[in-house]
Amino acid sequence: MTRPHSYDGWFIGAVKRAKVQEITPHDLRHTGASLAISAGANVMALSRMLGHKDKSETLNTYADLFDDDLDRVANAMHKRYEAVTPCQNLVTEPDKIDKAA
Incomplete structure (x- = not known):
């Protein structure tokens, strides 16, 4: 397919026919x-697919968009390390957490 024109190309026509947002x-x-x-894709593979020269361009452009990623x-x-012996200084009881803070 040819590259779509900005104002009157095949892609704009398809979007209009689909009656979705621009x-x-x-x-x-x-x-x-x-x-x-x-979703956890391999950044190196994604960077190559997008034609970026290195993965930092991909990460700088796309990786900061989802707050829930943190x-x-x-x-x-937590799931990975919850079975590991907990830190001795870790406060886990709710009434003691407020006092520790």
Whole structure:
């Protein structure tokens, strides 16, 4: 397929016929890359697919979009290390947590 024209090309026509919000091919690329990173895709492979010279360009552009990614990292680490002997200084009882703070 030929590259779509900005105002009257095949892609714009398809979007209008689909009766969805205005969107561009670049928007779809951005969304796809962001979702792939959020899902844990291999950044090196994604970077190559997107044509970036190195992975830092991919990460700088797409990796900061999902606030809940930090929660997922924390949860994954908790699940991985919860069976390990807990830190001796760790306060786990709710009434003692307020006093420790």
